[in-house]
Amino acid sequence: MSLFSEDDTKVMQFTPFTFEPPPIDYSQFEGVSSFPSSTQFYEESANAETFLKEDVFDKGKGRQAEAYEPNIKAQKQIIYLNPPLVYDLDYWSNSNQSTGVKFHPTRSEDFTCYVFGKEPNEKVKKEDYTLDTRVYNCSLANNIDSRRFYNETFSIFREASRATSSKEWREKSSRVKLLCDISWSYVNAIVKHINSLQERELNTFRDMMSIWELCRIMYFIKSERYQRLSTDLVTWLNECYPLGALTEEELNELRESPNLRNTVVFWSRLYKLILRGLFPQAINFLRSILIPVESDKFINREIVINDIIQSVIKCIKARPKISSHDTDLAWRNWLSQCSQLQKSIILENKFLEESFVKILKILAGDPDAILSKSSSWLEGLIALIYHKYPRCASSDIKAILGPIFVRFSVYPDATSQVLKRIFYQRIDDALGYCKYIDPWLLSHLMDLLYKVDLDEKIGEKSFRERCLINFAEPLLTHSTLWQIGFKYLEHCEIYGKVYIEEFIGKIPFDNERKFEKILKICEDNGLIFDEKCITTTMGTKYMQIKRYGSTMIYYMRAGKDENLKTICNMFLTQYVETGKITFEEVIDSIPVDKDSNESVNFLSRYRLYHSLIQDEFFHQAAQVLVECLRSEISPKEFWGVLLFHTVPLMKLGRRKDIKLFEKIHIDEFEHYCTQVLDRKIEDSWIKLVQRMKRWHYKECGYFNISEDLKPVKIEIERYKKFLSKLKR
């Protein structure tokens, strides 16, 4: 039998928890020796620092998670711009320069630094200064490179949100199952993601996973109901902080040892296996020191030792399963067997005797034996729970922690602090530390814990929101995750809308697809003003590149009547300048109906007038022209242009004896003549006529126009006579 079988180096096969979980392949962690981010879990503290002194957790509900500011080193970041120049210490206060900053308008942790002149050079004496014209773009945020993970976990988050309104949620028993399922989905996602990570990111996600799993055991699955807390915890320890592989030195010592029974490394390893409940491996270890009896000389001694080994193996195998029905009785019987076996071990080799006794003491839950062989507070705690308090509930753990912290100290890193506080049932403080690990962990864990009715322990509901917002905010400006960012905000009832409102307009859009997605978010959240604003911006973008059709469509969508009027007037001005209808294609590309903007409607009717004239539908053209005048939509001075248009039609009517205008129209024409000649618009009217004159008579050969509308007035008089003649 090989001593270093594959069982030794591999992580123990996963034991399902209370519920049948979705399959998780923990074998993915094979070969990963040191799971936690720091080495503390394997270090024993010689200095019995009393944790209890700082333990104020029993003094009732206190600080809330967000208010908790743990004393973690390196909170204050120092950023060096490292310019190519070296400044004297007092350079800045004596010179006209200092370092300025401007924050990025959409990313809360990005900013630009630059050396600025305090005063303009006109106000200061010429001095020798070091000119630094560099602009430094700084970011305190980490790049988001876990895109798939965020996408995947958002789906779980959404499912979790939906779950609370489901029928199953209302029944307590099925709610626990639902919670565990959700928790498992998160763990699955973390494990899957760990596989794709580089070494430097692994630690964070491993820490996240260990915290999440511990929360699940302590808060979600209510292990005490099934008396499996100790088993679950020992499984958690072995999965998240597995026993590392033997070092090369230890292996050599074992290989070179003439007798493993007397080798310290062998027994140390065996103690660990027993402490961590890794019994199959421990049994393998014990079997490896069974010596086949060959000669009579040693027969008695070896037979005795072999018998003891077999008895210890038998004892380990006989350890009752905690979930069995008659646990109490079975446990007492088994402890009594252990005790008898312990007393019966008397050997010549005292080292061997003590080692066997130690094993049995650990199995029987002797605190001294357990803690003396544990390497960290975590290992000691879980071993103590597993061997001494196998049926304890999560609320009992707090009482067990005392002796642990007399012997061990806890490193100040965030993960250790979180784990410690989870065991202390101080989830609010634990969450306070989670923010130093990862905003994803804090926000998602807090969200799920709120669903387990732990909100009283955690604090105000707004804390959940703040954590979610802190997590979601960097996503909002991410090129591909921005929509997920907004979805998270939609799950924040108090502040979510404010943030959506602040950020939605700041999402840059280069194409219509993205634009429509942004508008959809506005629509879903009832952000009418922002919707209009974004649509106007789209219109202005087209305006800048002179795509007036699209501009008008977006301005119409945004209800920007003033902007539309300006564009329409611009087209009318172009007509006045050149005599050409430059807006045919533009107006044809716009869907216009009676409800459309009045300026656009006018332009559309005016374009129709010109096409009717071109196609010699004079009767209809006359009608449209009257309509255009009556609408009074165009600028007042343009009414004169419309009046000029009536002249050829009136002439044509007279010449061909067709009644193109009624008497009432002629009266209206006279009225509009008076309006155009109003002094208030005199300047703009004269300018218009001057511009129109350039092409109206000379280039196009039309009648000669004048500022006093004389041709119109003359034709009106003639047309009146024509109408009276017709009447007679």
Added chain:
Amino acid sequence: MSVQPFDSLHDDLIHDVAYDFYGKRLVTCSSDQKLKVWEMSPDTNNWEQIDSWKAHECSVLKVAWAHPEFGQVIASCSFDRSIRIWEEQEHEPKNSGKRWFEKARLVDSRGSVQDVEFAPNFWGLRLASIAADGVLRIYEALEVSNLAHWTLMDEVNVHLSRNSNTTTLKEAEGSYCLSWCPSRYQSPMIVIGCGKENNTKVILDGHQDLIHDVAWAPNMGRSYHLIATASKDHRVRIYKLLDNKDGFAIELISELNHNTEVWKVKWNVTGTILSSAGDDGKVRLWKASNKIESEGFKCMGIVCNDRQSSDTMEI
């Protein structure tokens, strides 16, 4: 955490840098009388120059971008006492010096124009300026598509209202600054910093010396407003403005010691981090705790310009 520099290649001191609305463009202004516009290239992830042109006859002191709903519009103000409005001409090639066309020149000031800022877009295309003559001027392009025409809507002599004396006037010259209230749920408000007084709509007492900069924090659903000031008396002050029936209850909630003269204060987009730039060439970043009133602001980071700087300042 990352720092990525690029050289603006100005020939003299930079006075201001401004991001556009999306943060995809930057404009820099300098004593070399030029404006330079930069754009973040998605291909190279570097800032690339779009154009550079002589914008004023003297040092250009401040620049500001208008909301994109009004197009690509920049306002610059200068020691030459003018404000100029620039609009991008898409048809002009990049770096031709013609890409930004001067649409308007506002020359009402009788002193150098020291700060200029567009109002939030929900108030229309409005521009506030403050000049060394101590007058706050609010302009508005009533027809947003006609940037050539700006109407002077309001002129407020900042010094006339309270305790003005000639010493203050003289001292205050050169330290005017302004900041619009970014909230859409308030009537338009603006805070002005000038020497020992802050004036117009908001009066903030407590300064022992000149005020170099003011910044109105984004509201983000808070029931109150926050305004930060940078003062010559080495302090960064944060005021809380609580809306009540009679106006605002103003309370000084934080007084942060910078140990040196403070020149600039700026808030981040969510109003959770405040930066202050001091006379020591360093920028300090102050993070707001979740309970601002009781726990205030804590220094979360320091940006050191020096190569081997060791910060010994006690926060």
